[in-house]
Amino acid sequence: MPSSPDYQSIADRLHSAAIHLLRRLRRQDAAMDLSPARASALSVLVFGGPVTIGQLAAAEQVSTPTITRLVVGMERDGLLKRRGDERDGRVVWLEATARGAKILKEGRRRRVAALAAELKTLPPEELDLLSRAADLLQRLTRPGGP
Amino acid sequence: MPSSPDYQSIADRLHSAAIHLLRRLRRQDAAMDLSPARASALSVLVFGGPVTIGQLAAAEQVSTPTITRLVVGMERDGLLKRRGDERDGRVVWLEATARGAKILKEGRRRRVAALAAELKTLPPEELDLLSRAADLLQRLTRPGGP
DNA sequence: GTATATCGTTAGCGAGGCTAATTATATGTT
DNA sequence: AACATATAATTAGCCTCGCTAACGATATAC
Numbered sequence: 084m085p086s087s088p089d090y091q092s093i094a095d096r097l098h099s100a101a102i103h104l105l106r107r108l109r110r111q112d113a114a115m116d117l118s119p120a121r122a123s124a125l126s127v128l129v130f131g132g133p134v135t136i137g138q139l140a141a142a143e144q145v146s147t148p149t150i151t152r153l154v155v156g157m158e159r160d161g162l163l164k165r166r167g168d169e170r171d172g173r174v175v176w177l178e179a180t181a182r183g184a185k186i187l188k189e190g191r192r193r194r195v196a197a198l199a200a201e202l203k204t205l206p207p208e209e210l211d212l213l214s215r216a217a218d219l220l221q222r223l224t225r226p227g228g229p
Numbered sequence: 230m231p232s233s234p235d236y237q238s239i240a241d242r243l244h245s246a247a248i249h250l251l252r253r254l255r256r257q258d259a260a261m262d263l264s265p266a267r268a269s270a271l272s273v274l275v276f277g278g279p280v281t282i283g284q285l286a287a288a289e290q291v292s293t294p295t296i297t298r299l300v301v302g303m304e305r306d307g308l309l310k311r312r313g314d315e316r317d318g319r320v321v322w323l324e325a326t327a328r329g330a331k332i333l334k335e336g337r338r339r340r341v342a343a344l345a346a347e348l349k350t351l352p353p354e355e356l357d358l359l360s361r362a363a364d365l366l367q368r369l370t371r372p373g374g375p
Numbered sequence: 376g377t378a379t380a381t382c383g384t385t386a387g388c389g390a391g392g393c394t395a396a397t398t399a400t401a402t403g404t405t
Numbered sequence: 406a407a408c409a410t411a412t413a414a415t416t417a418g419c420c421t422c423g424c425t426a427a428c429g430a431t432a433t434a435c
Binding site: 264283291293294296297298301317318319320321361 | 381399
Binding site for chain 2: 424
């Protein structure tokens with residue numbers, strides 16, 4: 084263990100590992116009936132509760148016109164529904180439909196299953212290492228922090 | 230430590246952590262003069278040496294027409310150069326230019342620096358944990374395996 | 376030498392990114 | 406109350422990047 088930890092090197096390897104991990108899991112999405120943009124937006128709705136157009140745009144780091152169009156298509160396809168705010172007539176609330184939530188979770192399940200299968204090749208102590216690293220990263224990247 | 234490790238749960242948290250990590254780092258890319266598609270393709274060239282059109286398409290998990298068009302634009306902008314194969318007239322080899330490599334590395338540097346800054350809030354033992362997890366994930370997701 | 380296979384390109388379509396301008400509603404000022 | 410300003414979402418129009426289908430051009434097999 085280095086006396087002065089090499090943040091740069093760790094960051095670089097974490098970054099690279101995350102990229103390769105997701106690239107590998109993305110192959111599972113071919114079987115899924117959701118485009119990447121829709122899947123990502125839907126996950127915000129399913130796991131983050133109802134949000135407004137603006138909040139979804141911020142979460143997805145895209146512009147509001149992009150979200151508006153995405154939402155129009157997704158509503159047409161029964162993946163989410165819109166609801167006006169009672170106090171503020173400008174605001175539109177978005178919520179996943181049961182069908183949308185189901186489709187999203189099915190896609191996630193496929194990805195997670197693929198990763199879980201690879202994890203089975205690892206010895207218990209390495210699994211434990213990954214488990215703790217995952218929790219640590221969650222804390223690190225969640226707003227609010229530890 | 231559980232007697233029977235919960236692969237599913239670990240996979241789920243790893244998957245989620247990777248998504249949130251990359252989503253967070255992506256904010257750094259606004260300052261970069263490279264689209265995501267170009268950045269990803271360029272990284273294959275810079276870190277993976279010269280490849281053919283078909284190999285790049287496979288690496289990026291997109292069709293060859295998509296790569297052809299990407300390459301046309303990137304060559305026009307001086308990010309890479311094409312070279313024919315000496316034996317096989319059908320094959321086109323791709324190589325990053327010095328300028329392309331520089332721009333890519335600058336973008337990566339920005340991302341990695343942002344992550345490194347966040348790592349500085351962690352105690353040494355957690356850094357060590359992440360370091361080992363990153364290496365482990367690399368082994369897991371690299372073709373050929375451990 | 377002709378057929379078949381492979382590699383890349385061309386053509387044309389749709390989804391999803393953007394900015395600028397517009398509409399509708401809230402809010403703040405006089 | 407009336408007017409100006411701010412804010413939320415939409416519309417319009419453009420560009421990149423994903424795809425499939427069809428087409429050279431070159432290699433390879435018979």
